[in-house]
Amino acid sequence: MRNIYTNRWFALLVALLLLANMVTLVMLWSHQRNRDELANAGRVPSGPAVEYLIRELQFDSVQQVQFQQLRETHQSLQMPLQANLHNAKDTFYNLLSSNQVTDSLLLKYSTKISSLEQQMDLARFKHFQSLRAICHPAQQIKFDKIIKEVIQNMQGGRGRKGPPPGSGHGPPEGIEGPPNEPPGPPMGDRPLPPSDRRN
Numbered sequence: 001m002r003n004i005y006t007n008r009w010f011a012l013l014v015a016l017l018l019l020a021n022m023v024t025l026v027m028l029w030s031h032q033r034n035r036d037e038l039a040n041a042g043r044v045p046s047g048p049a050v051e052y053l054i055r056e057l058q059f060d061s062v063q064q065v066q067f068q069q070l071r072e073t074h075q076s077l078q079m080p081l082q083a084n085l086h087n088a089k090d091t092f093y094n095l096l097s098s099n100q101v102t103d104s105l106l107l108k109y110s111t112k113i114s115s116l117e118q119q120m121d122l123a124r125f126k127h128f129q130s131l132r133a134i135c136h137p138a139q140q141i142k143f144d145k146i147i148k149e150v151i152q153n154m155q156g157g158r159g160r161k162g163p164p165p166g167s168g169h170g171p172p173e174g175i176e177g178p179p180n181e182p183p184g185p186p187m188g189d190r191p192l193p194p195s196d197r198r199n
Contacts, residue, residue: 049150049153049154050067050071052150053067053131053146053150054067056142056146057135057139057142057143058139059139063134063135066134067131067134070127070130070131070134071127073127074123074124074127077123078120078123078124081116081119081120081123082120084116085113085116085117085120088109088112088113088116089113091109092106092109092110092113095109124151128147128151131143132144132147
């Protein structure tokens with residue numbers, strides 16, 4: 001009889017130990033997950049232009065969180081515009097297969113494309129205007145020096161004249177200082193952000 005009670009107590013003890021181990025593992029897993037979420041909360045999604053801006057402007061952790069929020073808002077505005085622009089251009093160039101294309105029809109579709117590009121440019125301008133607003137005064141000076149270059153690289157250098165930035169032959173158009181001021185250091189002295197259309 002005593003063996004039966006001993007076995008029951010032993011089984012109960014083993015069950016309690018297993019239950020305690022399971023609870024401990026669940027708590028450790030939950031704690032680690034919360035730590036990971038907190039660690040990632042202030043992390044800006046990576047991208048060449050993003051990393052370049054954070055590095056050059058020396059954003060602190062608070063500014064990086066603000067930057068992430070600005071990017072998310074900007075992307076939520078840009079994505080439907082980009083989709084509409086893509087569709088509008090497809091429709092426009094599909095007219096090539098028709099023999100009955102009039103100038104007024106071409107004008108109608110090209111005007112729609114121009115309107116969408118204008119909306120995207122305005123959204124991009126407001127995004128960078130908001131980004132500049134979270135900078136401290138010293139960062140704003142740096143921002144003003146590099147932002148045109150960043151935008152040109154994001155757009156794949158569209159419309160840039162002269163040698164490419166970083167070639168050692170002077171800055172790209174629009175980056176030089178005011179008239180009658182000596183030129184700054186060669187652009188080759190600092191790395192340029194690679195093309196990144198996600199911003």
